[in-house]
Amino acid sequence: MYENVHIVGCGTIGSNLAISLSLQGKVKNLFLYDMDVVNREGTSYIFPFSEKCKGLFKTHVVRDCIKYLVNSSVNIYTEEIEITKPISSGIGLVIDCRDRKFSSIQCHVRLSLDRHILVIDSLEETEADFPSYVLSQEPEYLSLAISIITAYLQKNDFRFPTKILYDLDDIIDNYDIIERGLKDGSS
Helix, strand or coil: CEEEEEEECCCHHHHHHHHHHHHCCCEEEEEEECCCECCCCCCCCCCCCCHHHCCCEHHHHHHHHHHHHHCCCCEEEEECCCCCCCCCCCCCEEEECCCCCCCCCCCCEEEEEEECEEEEECCCCCCCCCCCCCECCCHHHHHHHHHHHHHHHHCCHHHCCCEEEEEHHHHHHHHHHHHHHHHHCCC
16 A cells, blocks of 8 residues: 555546555555646546536546545545646655656656557656557556556556556457457367
């Protein structure tokens, strides 16, 4: 369990990661940072956001969802600001889930899901932004990405600086092949 987790960016990845860590009992104090409100024009909504959330701060939607699902066992703190400078060092695990990572905030992990490519980056400094950020509308990609990220965090792999790219298409295709083999009785 982590005493303090700071999630910067509460879009699809940040919000679902916050909910997942809370449901699994992996965090005591959760700090959510995002200045954006839910606003989808002509596109579908992705959990936890719905049309009813339009105009609400993303941090508030995530906080309320966690409180509903977890029954207030997690202390949740929200700030509706843009984080462009490092959060005070030594205050817990800092995870950068912002769409654009132009400024360094000295985080432990940077996450991005671009279509079917999941990037987990724990290098001390990164030069590359993720400029073509386009979220897949496929729920299985998001679910798989969150599972990979939570396993990565649970093993504390972020303590070993690395950058990992996962092609979720390949992983899902392999699961489908294994499932069909099991159903057909072949291996």
